[in-house]
Amino acid sequence: MAGVLEGFAVIVLVVAVGFVLGRFNVLGTDAQQVISRLVFSAGTPALLFVTLTEADLNSVISPGLAVTALSTTAIALLYAGIARFALKRSTGETVIGALAASYVNAGNLGIPITVFVLGDAAYVAPVMLFQVVVMAPVAYAILDLDAQKVSGPVWKRVVRPLHNPITIGSGLGMLVSGTGMTIPDLIYQPIELVAGMAVPGALIAFGLSLSSGWRMTSPPPRLDLTLISVLKLVIHPALTFVLAYFVFQLSGILLLAVTLFAALPTAQNVLIAAIRYNRGPGLARQAALITTASSILPMVLIVTLIPG
Numbered sequence: 001m002a003g004v005l006e007g008f009a010v011i012v013l014v015v016a017v018g019f020v021l022g023r024f025n026v027l028g029t030d031a032q033q034v035i036s037r038l039v040f041s042a043g044t045p046a047l048l049f050v051t052l053t054e055a056d057l058n059s060v061i062s063p064g065l066a067v068t069a070l071s072t073t074a075i076a077l078l079y080a081g082i083a084r085f086a087l088k089r090s091t092g093e094t095v096i097g098a099l100a101a102s103y104v105n106a107g108n109l110g111i112p113i114t115v116f117v118l119g120d121a122a123y124v125a126p127v128m129l130f131q132v133v134v135m136a137p138v139a140y141a142i143l144d145l146d147a148q149k150v151s152g153p154v155w156k157r158v159v160r161p162l163h164n165p166i167t168i169g170s171g172l173g174m175l176v177s178g179t180g181m182t183i184p185d186l187i188y189q190p191i192e193l194v195a196g197m198a199v200p201g202a203l204i205a206f207g208l209s210l211s212s213g214w215r216m217t218s219p220p221p222r223l224d225l226t227l228i229s230v231l232k233l234v235i236h237p238a239l240t241f242v243l244a245y246f247v248f249q250l251s252g253i254l255l256l257a258v259t260l261f262a263a264l265p266t267a268q269n270v271l272i273a274a275i276r277y278n279r280g281p282g283l284a285r286q287a288a289l290i291t292t293a294s295s296i297l298p299m300v301l302i303v304t305l306i307p308g
Contacts, residue, residue: 011109011292014200018207032208035201036275043198044269045169048132050195052173053183055125063248065126067258071240072130075231076102082227089224091146092279095139096270097224100287101231103131103139104264109292113260117303123257133174136269137167143277202268209271209285220283228266228287233298237263241306256306263298265291 021027027035079101083089089097104110106127114124176183183191240262244250250258266288274284 011105011203014203015207015210018204019211020207021204022208022211027208032205033275035205035208036272039198039201039205039269040272040276041165042194043201044272045165046191046195047198048166048169049173049176050188050192051128052132052170053176055129055173055177057129057174057177062126063250064123064244064254064258065130067240067244067248067250068127068261069130069134071236071243071262072102072104072135074239075236076135078235079227079231083224087221087223090279092143092277093283095142095146096274096277096280096284097228097287099135099139099270099273100266100284100291101228102236103135103267103270104232104261105267105292106131106261106264110261110264113264113299114257117260118253118257123253124261127261131267132166132170137170140166140273143273143279146279147277202272205275206268206271206285206288209281210289220280220286224283225286225290228283229290229294232266232287232291233263233295237298237302252307256302259306260299260302263295263302265295 022031076098080094080098083094083097084091104127106124110124110127175181237259241255241259244255244258266284268288271281271284271288273279274281
């Protein structure tokens with residue numbers, strides 16, 4: 001339980017830095033957009049590259065990965081179906097909402113919690129792998145097509161998502177890890193330095209977005225936020241537990257790990273993507289804020305009720 005609280009404390013302090021910078025307008029009026037673009041175009045691709053090159057893909061591909069893939073995909077599709085066909089949301093808003101309901105904060109919150117609660121950061125690797133290799137490229141591909149409105153031959157529509165820096169970073173990382181290539185320090189160390197700004201950059205951008213206060217010119221619908229919060233904090237961990245325990249028969253620390261990760265709040269990277277593509281930034285911001293503030297209760301309950 002102490003690990004959960006410590007992980008939250010780390011996030012709150014860094015977000016507070018961004019909030020203070022925004023309140024005093026230290027970085028200027030366009031700081032949030034500039035930092036978000038920097039994180040999206042350089043920091044996050046570098047982080048994904050470094051993370052995947054250092055990952056042992058054989059140990060990551062496990063029943064935990066299968067549980068994460070099934071439950072996360074189900075939650076994303078459930079939200080997308082409701083938002084698109086019942087609420088009549090646009091394609092971009094639907095994608096951002098689906099990410100907000102399913103894409104967990106595995107990096108800057110999941111890793112500290114994994115270390116403090118489970119004792120080994122490797123437990124969160126399957127979640128990160130699925131999100132960066134499958135979820136992010138697919139979501140960004142749809143957002144690319146929606147934002148760019150690519151027309152012409154079919155091959156242009158297929159190739160367009162390959163220009164996305166997130167796809168490039170994760171693809172190269174998988175290639176290096178899978179082939180066992182050795183990256184010279186002269187190349188790897190600069191990439192590692194750039195990767196180091198991804199997590200604090202995303203948190204500071206989040207803090208900057210909060211510095212303008214709760215009022216927005218176009219506040220997101222409460223129904224959407226309620227749906228995202230329920231899916232993220234209740235349905236997602238519950239579905240993950242059912243799949244892990246009854247279908248894949250996981251127990252002990254593995255059962256605790258996958259269930260705990262499913263209860264993590266919406267990742268700040270969702271806000272970064274929303275700003276980058278100008279699709280539902282208010283929804284992403286409020287969803288990240290609400291789920292981050294509310295997720296401590298379900299996570300404490302999970303740690304208390306599931307023996308590790």
